Amino acid sequence: MDDNKLGEVKDVKWKNIDGGEGKIKFRNRKNRGKLRNFIKGIAFIIIAAVSGGISGAYVIDKKYSNKAYTPNNQSLIESKEEGSQTRTGDITKNAITKVAETVGPAVVGISNRSEGFFGSQDIGSGSGIIFDSNGYIATNNHVIEGAAKVTVKLSSGKTLDATIVGSDPRSDLAVIKVDAQNLPTAKFGDSSKVKVGDTAIAIGNPLGEEFAGSVTSGIVSALNRRIQYGGTIYKVLQTDAAINPGNSGGPLCNELGEVIGINSLKIGTEQNAEGMGFAISINEAKSIIKSLMDYGKVSRPFLGIYGQSVVSEKNNIQGVYIREVIAGSGAAAAGVKPTDIILELDKKKVTKFEDLSDILDKHKIGDSVVCKIWRSGKTMEINITLSEVKEKNR
Structure with missing residues (x-):
């Protein structure tokens, strides 16, 4: 018998003693192989499904075990990937x-x-x-x-x-x-x-x-x-x-x-x-x-005067009107008098009382500054040595 024909279905006949015929039928081995492969495939699918289910349950249990509501935990506690957990108290x-x-x-x-x-x-x-x-x-x-x-x-x-x-x-x-x-x-x-x-x-x-x-x-x-x-x-x-x-x-x-x-x-x-x-x-x-x-x-530098902003349209003058000169101050020593009007200080124009503070803040005690004043219709320049501020009770 040809080995190449083993996969085919072949009937074998013979003669019995009584003259009758016997018959044996061989099954095709190729069909039997297909059946075995089909059974193996089904088994593989079942095993894969079971394995996947077990693996998925394990991952979910590890990753989301803290993402559950319990009687003792009514707030959702989030967790980060790769095992690094962040609880609500750690939120930025x-x-x-x-x-x-x-x-x-x-x-x-x-x-x-x-x-x-x-x-x-x-x-x-x-x-x-x-x-x-x-x-x-x-x-x-x-x-x-x-x-x-x-x-x-x-x-x-x-x-x-x-x-x-x-x-x-x-x-x-x-x-x-x-x-x-x-x-x-x-x-x-x-x-x-x-x-x-x-x-x-x-x-x-x-x-x-x-x-x-x-x-x-x-x-x-x-x-x-x-x-x-x-x-x-x-x-x-x-x-x-x-x-x-x-x-x-x-x-x-x-x-x-x-x-x-x-x-x-x-x-x-x-x-x-x-x-x-x-x-x-x-x-x-x-x-x-x-x-x-x-x-x-x-300690701050101080002119030694008290005054207020003034504008005189009659004389076309704008500056600081001196109400009082403090005894012992640099202004008193320089001869500044009440009713004088300061027009400039340290070569800078003075239009309001706040301007004096801005200029003085750039100096220190002992500095000498040029002061341009208006007095009785005339302007003059005098040098004033800045003294220390002496608070006055008013």
Whole structure:
């Protein structure tokens, strides 16, 4: 038999003894092979399905076991891929939250206490910023002005007595100190980098300790605003972050948690103004704070006059009318008299009283400046040696 024919169905016949015929029928081996392959395929599919189901259940159990609601966990806890998990408490915090957590511990409440008929009483309160871990705190002068006793309440709730290191009424800044070490501090930033529209975050105790640590936010509304308050000209940052009595002395921060200003003034409701808060820019405050730390005061050059802006259409004159000359000042020594009108100072035209401050801020005590004045219809130039500011009670 030909081996090549084994795969075919072939009938074999033979003769029986009785003369009859026998017959054997062979099955085709090729068909039997197809059946075996079909059975193997079905088995493979079943095994693959079972294996896939087991593997999928394992992966789901490992990856999403934390993504389930349980009686003890009603919030969905998300997990990251590759086994790195992030729980709800680790979700990225926004800038305001970070600033509150970073700067908040360095903000204190300050009480201005005075002795009265019923003993020591609070006559005012405000906020302050710890800028040195050894207990040095920056605040506003008006917060501690006239105080018989100053107390500080830390963010931890602890209350300490404070001493006044120095104060400066003109800038409305002061430095006080508590007897403590390793206190949390706030970082002073660079207010020259501040832009209109930047995020502004104020922290303080508006309306007293009951609202201690309040955080408000807004934007920087304007830079280098010049406002007059209590007879003094201030250069401040303007913000629409809510600043109320009690916020005075607290920080105005950028979104990095750096102090860009010290909250100081607020236009009151009598002007029907809302959303207008002010802060002394930190770049101006830095040098004043250093001077208060070093000397307990701020020394500034001073002409030695009190006056006001004036415009005379009759004589076509605009300048500063001198109401009073301070005895012992540089102006008095140079022969300046009341009723004189200052037209120029240091070769720069003077049209309003604020111009004098701008010019003097570029000089130091002992400098000599040329002053052009109008007196009785004539103009003259005199040299004035700048003296130290001597505050006058008015």
